[in-house]
Amino acid sequence: MRDMLEQKNHRSKYRLPRQSLPEALSESLRERILSGEFKEGDPLIQEAIAAEYECSRMPVREAFRQLEAAGLIVSRIHKGSIVSALPSEQIGELFELRAMLECDILSRSLDHLSDEDLVHSEQILKHLEEAYHNRDIARVGALNWEFHRSLYLPATRVQTLAILQGINVHIDRYIRIQLLLTSGFEEAEREHRKILSMCKKRDPEVVEFMRGHIIRAGHDLLEALTKRRVSDTSAA
Template identity: 75%
Template sequence: MLEQKNPRSKYRLKRQSLPEALADSLRERILNGEFKEGEPLVQEAIATEYECSRMPVREAFRQLEAAGLIVSKIHKGAVVTTLPSEQIMELFELRAMLECDILTYSLSRMTDHHLALSEQILELLEDAYHKRDIARVGALNWEFHRSLYVAADRIQTLALIQGINVQTDRYIRLQLLLTSAFEEAEQEHRQILKLCRNRDPSVVEFMRGHIIRAGHNLLDALSTRKVSGTAA
């Protein structure tokens, strides 16, 4: 466990295994854009910042690399991953393929309890939209999608989808920041839940369009930002 010597430390860690706590904290900072694409993460600096040794930092880095958020480079150490636009779109296309497949299995198995939970999560997500709380939006967006798939009881597929969502989370957050597409996302999620309540199979294609549109809107926004010379 990490002993917090400084009660005013900015980055307090919850009581959990130290490498896991470090990975969680660093993951959120990457997803929020505090660490930019291509930016190096220096073990010694991170260890000093969190007041711990380098050993748990190395383990946290391994977890982040497994999640596709950083990559180890010779002579450079750990670097926040940079994805070309075609690979970003590939992630959204993978999401669409897997999420539509699992939703097909889940739709006929959804109970009122499943739908009630989805409604609760969606209300929290909508509150985050209205407050422009990007960090909560990122986490709750995944929780809402996940809630629609658990009835399928396809554990391996869900694990794959979650891994892809970790990688696309920062781009979803970035898309919302660049396009202010909160209202569109809110409307589409409401429609998805409505179709699920009606056990309407057209929700599968609606979900596909929802995910693919998000990918294209993001790439358009990134392209516009690059052309205007405002890229970070």
């Protein structure tokens, strides 16, 4: 009897809690959108998603609400939900916001970065470089943000970090597209190494280098995205 109870408790430890199902669904669908499996304008049908995940429509509806709040899908009356598409000018605006906010928070953080902080940043960067080399696009997005974030944490600007994380969610899928279309892995790796090296020296010029890093990435992305959208339109 005791063995049976222990076995039951062991199994329940790994059982997905009911209240976490919408979050698990949201995360799975988010990754499928970011990876490009679901493309801009693709419909997301609740019944089909529920059948695919073998669950009821209720957690799917909640997952859709979370994805809409993150800006990844939009719901339209009588048309259901579709994967959102950001106009090019809005993507450009997000990169301009990134440059403005990240340069400000980096300037505030630079004098407070400890050697331990920089060791942690370098560890993240090594994982990011590994993802670059393996062309592991799913890990690149998360690790890219973690590397940048690690350099900003000593500034203790909680609200700025929250805003930047929200921006990162919006542009993550487009950064993945850019890397795949432009093979920009080597340049990104080189620039991140330069940023870390300058931070280790507490070089104030790193702020302007960061600005250029972000603006160049935005420019390359918009160029690649424009070509892809034209190609997709022609194919249709």
